Amino acid sequence: MSTVSATAGSIPATRPKYGSMSRDRRWALRWSYFFLVLFAIFFLTPPIYMFITSLKTSAEISAATNPWWVYNPTLGNYAELLTSPSYLTYFRNSAIVSIFTVTITMLISVPAAFALSRMRFWGSATLATGVFLTYLIPETLLFLPLFKMFAVFNEWTGIELINRWWVLLLLYPTLTVPFCTWIMIGYFASIPKELDEAALMDGANYRQILTRVFIPVALPGLIAATIFAFTVSWAQFLYPLAFTTSADQLVLPVGIITSLIKGDVFNWGQIMTGALLGAAPPLIIYAFLMDYYIAGLTAGATKG
Amino acid sequence: MAQVSLRKVVKYYDDVEAVSAIDLDIADKEFVVLVGPSGCGKSTTLRMIAGLEEITDGEIAVDGEVVNDVPPKDRDMAMVFQNYALYPHMTVYQNMSFGLRLKHYPKDEIEKRVQEAARILDIKELLDRKPRQLSGGQRQRVAMGRAIVRNPKVFLFDEPLSNLDAKLRVQMRTEIKRVHQKVRTTTVYVTHDQVEAMTLADRVVVMNKGKIEQIGAPNFLYHSPATRFVAGFIGSPSMNFIPCKLEQAGEGLNVRLSDTIAFAVPAERVQRYRSAAGRELTFGVRPEHVTEAKVNGAKNLATFDAGVEVVEPMGNETMVFFSIGATEVCARTDPNAGAKVGSNLKMAAHLDHMHLIDNATGQVL
Numbered sequence: 001m002s003t004v005s006a007t008a009g010s011i012p013a014t015r016p017k018y019g020s021m022s023r024d025r026r027w028a029l030r031w032s033y034f035f036l037v038l039f040a041i042f043f044l045t046p047p048i049y050m051f052i053t054s055l056k057t058s059a060e061i062s063a064a065t066n067p068w069w070v071y072n073p074t075l076g077n078y079a080e081l082l083t084s085p086s087y088l089t090y091f092r093n094s095a096i097v098s099i100f101t102v103t104i105t106m107l108i109s110v111p112a113a114f115a116l117s118r119m120r121f122w123g124s125a126t127l128a129t130g131v132f133l134t135y136l137i138p139e140t141l142l143f144l145p146l147f148k149m150f151a152v153f154n155e156w157t158g159i160e161l162i163n164r165w166w167v168l169l170l171l172y173p174t175l176t177v178p179f180c181t182w183i184m185i186g187y188f189a190s191i192p193k194e195l196d197e198a199a200l201m202d203g204a205n206y207r208q209i210l211t212r213v214f215i216p217v218a219l220p221g222l223i224a225a226t227i228f229a230f231t232v233s234w235a236q237f238l239y240p241l242a243f244t245t246s247a248d249q250l251v252l253p254v255g256i257i258t259s260l261i262k263g264d265v266f267n268w269g270q271i272m273t274g275a276l277l278g279a280a281p282p283l284i285i286y287a288f289l290m291d292y293y294i295a296g297l298t299a300g301a302t303k304g
Numbered sequence: 305m306a307q308v309s310l311r312k313v314v315k316y317y318d319d320v321e322a323v324s325a326i327d328l329d330i331a332d333k334e335f336v337v338l339v340g341p342s343g344c345g346k347s348t349t350l351r352m353i354a355g356l357e358e359i360t361d362g363e364i365a366v367d368g369e370v371v372n373d374v375p376p377k378d379r380d381m382a383m384v385f386q387n388y389a390l391y392p393h394m395t396v397y398q399n400m401s402f403g404l405r406l407k408h409y410p411k412d413e414i415e416k417r418v419q420e421a422a423r424i425l426d427i428k429e430l431l432d433r434k435p436r437q438l439s440g441g442q443r444q445r446v447a448m449g450r451a452i453v454r455n456p457k458v459f460l461f462d463e464p465l466s467n468l469d470a471k472l473r474v475q476m477r478t479e480i481k482r483v484h485q486k487v488r489t490t491t492v493y494v495t496h497d498q499v500e501a502m503t504l505a506d507r508v509v510v511m512n513k514g515k516i517e518q519i520g521a522p523n524f525l526y527h528s529p530a531t532r533f534v535a536g537f538i539g540s541p542s543m544n545f546i547p548c549k550l551e552q553a554g555e556g557l558n559v560r561l562s563d564t565i566a567f568a569v570p571a572e573r574v575q576r577y578r579s580a581a582g583r584e585l586t587f588g589v590r591p592e593h594v595t596e597a598k599v600n601g602a603k604n605l606a607t608f609d610a611g612v613e614v615v616e617p618m619g620n621e622t623m624v625f626f627s628i629g630a631t632e633v634c635a636r637t638d639p640n641a642g643a644k645v646g647s648n649l650k651m652a653a654h655l656d657h658m659h660l661i662d663n664a665t666g667q668v669l
Contacts, residue, residue: 192387192389194385194386194387194389195389195391197354197356197376197383197385197389198383198385198389198390198391198450199391199402200355200356200375200376200377201354201356201376201377201381201382201383201403201460202377202382202402202403202406202450202454203377203403203406203407204377204402204406205377208406212402213391216391216393217391217392217393219393
């Protein structure tokens with residue numbers, strides 16, 4: 001009893017200042033919001049400007065009025081583009097190329113990542129690093145040698161690879177496969193070794209381990225890789241610009257530029273509209289898969 | 305139902321020898337526990353039996369058939385892992401039936417087996433849950449269920465209780481024993497915990513540095529360890545080891561622990577130790593065989609005075625620590641023996657349970 005009261009009495013009357021947790025938190029929040037707003041303005045201004053411009057007629061765009069306001073809104077640009085056969089062709093080409101690219105990429109990089117991360121074989125670690133290193137070589141360095149290769153291939157076999165939209169299905173995976181493989185290696189590496197051993201003991205072969213255990217468990221990673229591959233192939237500009245030329249072979253980014261810029265006449269309203277519409281598919285995919293994507297980015301951070 | 309035998313099995317990781325030429329025969333329906341400190345090669349041995357590690361040399365046979373090159377999936381063994389290794393995207397039912405589904409068992413057969421295993425393990429109400437919704441003990445049950453439903457030739461357990469808290473570990477230990485008594489499958493169980501080994505095993509295999517130190521029934525190992533390592537590893541608190549000298553004393557032998565303490569070796573053991581007379585040895589005795597000198601009826605007691613240094617009351621008994629020479633000795637005494645720090649207590653060593661160990665070879669004489 002006496003010790004209790006002695007302890008109670010010995011607490012100093014003035015407590016030392018430790019600072020306040022809630023005040024710290026309030027300041028942290030203020031700074032967070034400040035920078036978030038800054039970033040939002042920075043990144044949203046261009047699409048908003050595009051949207052405003054897409055609602056204007058060519059006359060209004062070239063007139064010296066307030067560029068941030070639409071005085072005579074019109075959907076003419078949208079109507080014209082969506083009824084233009086060439087724009088729809090570009091769109092279709094882009095969609096086909098992207099979907100196939102994603103499919104090809106996944107079919108290559110998922111098994112490759114599984115093999116590199118799990119089926120310990122001689123040189124697998126070196127090979128895994130090598131795969132990533134290939135991603136570091138920019139396509140601006142690659143398109144000339146590739147062009148030359150295709151020309152030589154044509155001389156030898158007579159098969160024309162240039163100015164064919166499907167040749168993009170050979171080219172895009174060179175950009176997507178290394179990175180997606182790398183992402184998937186990381187994901188597969190985070191799956192405990194006991195899980196494949198348990199599956200082995202349960203009687204699964206390597207293919208079954210991959211399809212029935214690894215792919216479902218690493219689904220967030222798979223989706224992250226899919227989004228990446230889709231975005232890369234949808235937005236790719238240099239390769240289609242270099243390798244495709246006739247209007248019916250073009251994909252969206254190149255198609256907009258080549259068909260809507262005639263000499264020095266820029267059809268800004270339609271360019272903006274085309275770009276906005278072109279940005280829609282990735283946007284929709286992001287919106288649907290965002291939760292998975294975030295989960296994918298943070299998976300493995302804590303033990304499940 | 306299977307009998308497993310290992311013949312001169314060797315495992316090298318690069319240049320490091322993890323397991324060196326071990327021989328082991330596991331009888332049908334037997335529960336064998338491999339026990340030893342970490343890095344002794346026990347897990348490697350288990351994984352070689354499973355087929356998850358290739359063996360460098362020697363042969364492993366199941367029912368007389370060499371399985372060195374048989375992949376794990378064709379060995380018909382089931383394994384329970386330390387971290388459970390449940391498939392996180394599957395429900396408990398799917399986890400347990402995965403192996404059967406891979407082998408294309410008919411649906412009603414799968415259903416029957418899963419329900420039966422769930423009944424044995426008391427996890428019927430968990431069948432629709434995902435592993436992340438389960439506690440550690442429940443996960444471990446599911447992992448065992450996954451092994452049971454396959455009705456394999458051999459169960460392999462790789463430290464299955466190490467991730468559980470102390471209380472649950474004791475419960476699950478009993479559970480594993482109960483399951484084994486029900487399904488009677490040949491079982492190889494790896495642990496570093498000698499209590500688990502003692503309580504579960506039909507036979508314990510004590511491993512150290514890639515070699516088998518001793519194989520035997522739990523009580524046999526406890527009372528007749530073959531080496532100093534086994535003597536010290538089995539039993540808690542562990543055996544006291546005191547440097548001693550074996551002296552000739554007329555027809556008999558004396559064990560001299562210090563200038564003041566010396567015991568006459570019991571007559572029936574004199575013949576056994578005769579050849580070591582005159583040598584420096586280690587005297588080993590378990591704490592429960594060093595008690596206060598009040599025990600009636602026991603023969604071959606050697607009494608001596610001990611200056612009590614530390615007293616640890618446990619309720620049913622009191623641990624008393626004192627020194628002989630530079631060696632600390634632990635004794636188990638009656639709580640009413642009156643041990644007080646700083647006081648002298650008359651102690652008795654039960655020489656029927658003494659061990660003399662060759663310092664050079666580590667062998668118990």
